[in-house]
Amino acid sequence: xxxxxxxxxxxxxxxxxxxxxxxxxxxxxxxxxxxxxxxxxxxxxxxxxxxxxxxxxxxxxxxxxxxxxxxxxxxxxxxxxxxxxxxxxxxxxxxxxxxxxxxxxxxxxxxxxxxxxxxxxxxxxxxxxxxxxxxxxxxxxxxxxxxxxxxxxxxxxxxxxxxxxxxxxxxxxxxxxxxxxxxxxxxxxxxxxxxxxxxxxxxxxxxxxxxxxxxxxxxxxxxxxxxxxxxxxxxxxxxxxxxxxxxxxxxxxxxxxxxxxxxxxxxx
Amino acid sequence: xxxxxxxxxxxxxxxxxxxxxxxxxxxxxxxxxxxxxxxxxxxxxxxxxxxxxxxxxxxxxxxxxxxxxxxxxxxxxxxxxxxxxxxxxxxxxxxxxxxxxxxxxxxxxxxxxxxxxxxxxxxxxxxxxxxxxxxxxxxxxxxxxxxxxxxxxxxxxxxxxxxxxxxxxxxxxxxxxxxxxxxxxxxxxxxxxxxxxxxxxxxxxxxxxxxxxxxxxxxxxxxxxxxxxxxxxxxxxxxxxxxxxxxxxxxxxxxxxxxxxxxxxxxxxxxxxxxxxxxxxxxxxxx
Numbered sequence: 001x002x003x004x005x006x007x008x009x010x011x012x013x014x015x016x017x018x019x020x021x022x023x024x025x026x027x028x029x030x031x032x033x034x035x036x037x038x039x040x041x042x043x044x045x046x047x048x049x050x051x052x053x054x055x056x057x058x059x060x061x062x063x064x065x066x067x068x069x070x071x072x073x074x075x076x077x078x079x080x081x082x083x084x085x086x087x088x089x090x091x092x093x094x095x096x097x098x099x100x101x102x103x104x105x106x107x108x109x110x111x112x113x114x115x116x117x118x119x120x121x122x123x124x125x126x127x128x129x130x131x132x133x134x135x136x137x138x139x140x141x142x143x144x145x146x147x148x149x150x151x152x153x154x155x156x157x158x159x160x161x162x163x164x165x166x167x168x169x170x171x172x173x174x175x176x177x178x179x180x181x182x183x184x185x186x187x188x189x190x191x192x193x194x195x196x197x198x199x200x201x202x203x204x205x206x207x208x209x210x211x212x213x214x215x216x217x218x219x220x221x222x223x224x225x226x227x228x229x230x231x232x233x234x235x236x237x238x239x240x241x242x243x244x245x246x247x248x249x250x251x252x253x254x255x256x257x258x259x260x261x262x263x264x265x266x267x268x
Numbered sequence: 269x270x271x272x273x274x275x276x277x278x279x280x281x282x283x284x285x286x287x288x289x290x291x292x293x294x295x296x297x298x299x300x301x302x303x304x305x306x307x308x309x310x311x312x313x314x315x316x317x318x319x320x321x322x323x324x325x326x327x328x329x330x331x332x333x334x335x336x337x338x339x340x341x342x343x344x345x346x347x348x349x350x351x352x353x354x355x356x357x358x359x360x361x362x363x364x365x366x367x368x369x370x371x372x373x374x375x376x377x378x379x380x381x382x383x384x385x386x387x388x389x390x391x392x393x394x395x396x397x398x399x400x401x402x403x404x405x406x407x408x409x410x411x412x413x414x415x416x417x418x419x420x421x422x423x424x425x426x427x428x429x430x431x432x433x434x435x436x437x438x439x440x441x442x443x444x445x446x447x448x449x450x451x452x453x454x455x456x457x458x459x460x461x462x463x464x465x466x467x468x469x470x471x472x473x474x475x476x477x478x479x480x481x482x483x484x485x486x487x488x489x490x491x492x493x494x495x496x497x498x499x500x501x502x503x504x505x506x507x508x509x510x511x512x513x514x515x516x517x518x519x520x521x522x523x524x525x526x527x528x529x530x531x532x533x534x535x536x537x538x539x540x541x542x543x544x545x546x547x548x549x550x551x552x553x554x555x
Contacts, residue, residue, distance in 0.1 A: 026462055033468035040472055044481040051341050051486050052330045176307035183318035190322045198329040203321055203420075 005104060012112035020117050027118060034121040038071060041193070042129060056195035057230050061137040062221065063195060068130030069217035070192035073156020075123040081161040083114040085181060088171035097265050106260055107165070139224050148238060152220035155241035156192070159216050162248035163188055165256055172259035184211075192216040197230050212244040290388055291396045298400025309405075312361055313412040320357040320413045324350050324421055327483075342485040347424035348513040352483060354417030356509055361409030362402050362439065363446045363504050365474050370394070371454035372463055384547065391540050395447055402443040426514055434525055438508040441528040445503045448535025449474070455539070458546035479506030485515070496524075500531040 021027055045067055049060040058066075087110065090096040099109050134149060167181025174180075188207075191199075196208045196218045208214035215237065222229055223238025302309070327349040334341040344352065371394060374380040383390045417423060426432065449470070456466045475481055478501045484492050496502050507528050511521045 023462075026464060029465035029468065033465070033472075036468075036472055040476050040481060043476065047482045047486050048326070048330055050488075052333045054333050055326070056329050174307070176311070179308075179315045180311040183315040187315065187318040187322065190319065194322075194326055199321075199325045203325070 008104060009108060009112050012109075013115045016112070016115040017117045030118040031121040034118055035125045038075075038122055038125050038129075041071075041190075042067065045193070056198035058195045058197075061133065062225060062227075064129065065133040065137045065224065066195060066217045066221045067193045068126065068133040069152050069156060069220055070189055071126035072123070072130045072153040073216055074160050074189040074192075075119070075126040076153060076157035077160035077164060079116070079119040079123050080157070081111060081164045082119060082185075083116055084110060084164050084168040085185070086110075086114055087168040088175060091171050091263070092175055094265060096263065100260075100263075107256060134224075137225060140226060145224050148220055148223050152217070152241055155245045156216040158245040159212065159241070159248050160185065160188065162245065162252035166248075166252040169252075169255045169259040172263050188213055192218065212248060215241045215244040287388070291392065294388070294393050294396035295400035295403070298397035299404045300400075301397075302401045302404040309361075309408050313409045316357040316360055316409065317413045317416050320354050320417055321420070323353045323357070324417065327353055328421075342483060343515055344483065344485070344513065345424075347422050348515065349483070350417065350421045351424040351513050352509045354414050354421070354423065355512055356480065356505055357413040357417075358410040359439070359442070359505060359508065360480070361405040363442050364398075364401065364405070364450070365446070365478070365480070365504070366471060368398075368450050369454065369467070370397075371451060372457040372467075375454070375457040376461065381550075384550075389540075389543075391451065391536070391543050394451060395444070395536070398447045398450075399443065406439075424513055426512060428514060428518060430518060431512060431514055431521070434521060435508060435512045438511050438525050438528060441525065441532045442504050442508050444532040445500050445528065445535050446474075448532065448539045449500060449504075451539035452535070452542050455542045455546055458542075458550060474501060474504060477501035478504040479509060483509075485510075496527065500535055503528040503531045 042064070045063060046060070048055060049063075053059070055063050084107075087096075090099065090110065096106075099106055099113070102109065130149075130153065139145060163184050164181075167184050170181060188211075191207050191213050196204060196214045199208065208218075219229070219233070219237040220241055223235065228235070229237065328346050331339050331341050331344070331346040331349055339346050341349070371380070371390075374383065380390075383393065386393065388396075426435075453463070453466055453470045456463045460466070477484070477495055477499060484495060484502055484506045487495075507524045510516060511525060514521070516524070
């Protein structure tokens with residue numbers, strides 16, 4: 001039974017990939033555009049370092065390392081889960097009703113239904129930025145750090161995936177929520193791309209520690225660089241990412257289940 | 269839209285007052301149309317506000333780390349940078365960098381032919397609608413980020429009385445220039461069936477080169493000058509914000525707004541030119 005379900009998903013995703021690749025020019029333009037959009041963000045970081053030697057106490061290579069860790073985690077989550085943001089369209093048009101009556105999980109179906117192959121472009125790009133930053137930054141390699149540089153983007157992807165799902169869930173209660181989720185998904189990526197020491201007050205406490213964005217890229221980067229945290233957390237914080245991501249995923253799952261139960265068709 | 273039916277040949281004076289009335293009526297309907305998208309407006313303002321916090325903190329860190337500890341970077345102090353960020357976040361919705369595909373959609377479906385039959389030229393009627401939209405954004409999306417910024421940060425208070433009217437003129441010119449650019453981008457649909465590539469290029473270029481990603485004064489002087497003189501992009505955001513935060517002496521500010529006026533006229537002219545070319549080759553598809 002499980003293998004038939006997996007086969008069905010493979011079929012759904014394969015069909016999406018084929019249909020998107022058949023419009024070759026559009027596909028290539030989308031792919032290139034996805035890369036360039038992230039390139040603009042990196043350009044912004046580099047331009048800032050034209051006028052300042054450090055940002056929040058960190059040099060350019062260290063900030064690009066955080067940018068790369070955040071970007072890779074985000075791009076992976078965006079590729080696998082990002083299209084859930086179309087949930088509000090499915091709720092509005094009633095397509096969700098059709099999804100609910102099929103004998104497959106609701107969330108996996110939605111993810112497979114609109115799988116966007118072009119987002120691979122972002123992932124490839126973000127991974128290259130990360131590889132560049134890892135070689136360029138001064139890292140004294142140990143087996144633990146090799147593990148950390150692989151674990152951090154994966155844990156970041158789970159975290160951002162949870163944010164994507166939680167953000168989309170809003171549509172169950174508020175159909176016209178529009179871009180509100182973007183504040184946390186794209187806003188969250190922006191937050192994690194810079195050292196947390198840049199932010200201050202309640203904003204840092206809420207997003208960095210309350211919601212856990214600080215553990216996506218900032219603390220793993222500190223662990224890789226072997227730097228103490230200027231904000232005072234001990235060195236094990238570098239490894240707290242997976243636990244924070246697991247908590248976030250559990251919370252998002254709970255929200256999702258509540259949302260699906262709460263769902264009443266729009267009725268038209 | 270009762271005035272549209274007044275087609276009996278009027279005298280010259282009547283005709284021009286009629287056109288002015290039509291322009292305002294179309295602008296008012298643009299305003300009302302966007303006034304119905306209440307929840308979407310609020311959602312966008314929330315996102316703009318979130319990014320306001322992020323950009324403000326990052327730029328404050330830049331100013332704090334600036335050489336010499338004077339806290340001045342590229343001619344801005346911290347309070348000026350923070351005002352730059354928050355008013356910039358408010359202006360995103362007013363200048364409408366993204367998401368305007370009305371014309372391209374109508375070209376693709378062929379509905380644009382109805383625009384050509386109207387007594388008001390398409391560029392003029394779309395401009396009127398867009399000014400109405402910008403007016404609505406000014407009353408809604410402009411305010412929330414600035415209010416939040418005001419509560420959370422120490423914003424620079426402009427010292428020169430003349431700054432406020434100059435900023436108001438500058439914002440109007442920014443909207444007109446942005447409209448001209450967006451019209452040309454959308455009009456590409458007359459030639460191409462899928463204009464996603466063109467739109468993507470606009471999305472990138474307009475964001476990076478207008479000062480939305482970082483103040484353009486952070487770039488090397490020659491690059492910035494070239495952008496100012498050779499492209500309309502600084503007119504969209506950087507110039508109004510530089511005027512408001514009083515980055516330059518009054519005469520320079522006024523000259524920059526003059527440059528904006530040149531770009532506004534140039535982009536409207538280009539939009540009209542593209543429209544004429546398009547009308548000569550337009551073939552409505554379908555049955």
